[in-house]
Amino acid sequence: MFLVFAMALTIWLIGRRMQAPAQARWLMIGILYVVVLAIQIALPEGAPLREVTGGSPALWLILGGAVALVLAYGEVLRRVKARVQDPPASTAASTQSGPFSDVELDRYARHIVMREIGGLGQKRMKDSKVLVVGAGGLGSPALLYLAGAGIGTIGVVDDDTVSLSNLQRQVIHTDARSGMPKVFSAEIAMKALNPHIEVRPYNRRLTDAIAEDLFADYDLILDGNDNYGTRALVNRAAVATGKPLISGAISQWEGQISLFDPVRGAPCYACIFPTAPADGLAPSCAEAGVAGPLPGVIGTMMALEAMKDITKAGDGLAGRMLLYDALSAETRTVKLKRRADCAVCGHL
Secondary structure, three states, X not given: OHHHHHHHHHHHHHHHHOOOOHHHHHHHHHXXXXXXXXXXXXXXXXXXXXXXXXXXXXXXXXXXXXXXXXXXXXXXXXXXXXXXXXXXXXXOEOOEOOOOEHHHHHHOHHHHOOOXXXXXXXXXXXXXXXXXXXXXXXXXXHHHHHHHHOOOEEEEEOOOEOOHHHOOOXXXXXXXXXXXXXXXXXXXXXXXXXXXXEEEEEOOOOOHHHHHHHHOOOOEEEEOOOOHHHHHHHHHHHHHHOOOEEEEEEEEOEEEEEEEXXXXXXXXXXXXXXXXXXXXXXXXXXXXXXXXXXXXXXXXXXXXXXXXXXXXXXXXXXXXXXXXXXOOOEEEEEEOOOOOOOOOOOOO
């Protein structure tokens, strides 16, 4: 056997000196092994060539089996290491031959099979940009469902931070993120739910100086704040930029939602609420309180109306306001009309 090992070593060293690939050197050694095994089987016992190359085929068969096991084990380790270092397609990266990757097709399958949405509607949502003003009670469910629905770009503007008193209703935030700016907390939750979307957090107060420039980059605005001054500001900027505005409001057990869009003939917010309510008539949630699930109901409706507006499915709330009384479990809808003398949209 020593002669055979010496020949194998010689083959390896000569191949190395000639810069032959390792695969070619192993192939030559494999051929040598096959030749030696053939000699052991073909020649009778006691034959000089058989004796000098080992004298028994059993030894070579055992050696060959051991080498085969070692090589197989090494290949298994190599493949496992490759999977760890370079995992196969995940939810963040997969094959894509059309507007959606395989992962996205699976994710949005329940939308795509709906007659009113389909692939075209889902593509419209992927291409759309929606800005949500406020990441609080109404913004929380609206942002989560917009993200889950596959709205391609979602902006959120808010200058507040997460506090423990928010968590009774603002479900996008968590106890661990208390003290974090709400827009960044919301971004974490949305990206965790759907990594295929773009989230744009604006950690600032919305002002007249920035509103129109900000709104101009979006297709649809959702207003979920609880301050009349900010609502009026949002409405002015939406009218100035020609953007449809979905506005929701809540207090205690009651909520309301409407789509304001004077460009398409619907009234704007100022047509219905031209002046601020008298002191004490419309207290904030902090002053009057609010049932925890109520913002979830209205905020989710806001996300649903946004989906309908983007995909052109069904009848939206343009020119109508939906009123919800959670305490009596009743809803009703009232018609809204534009005012020709409206200070905000009357010139359109």
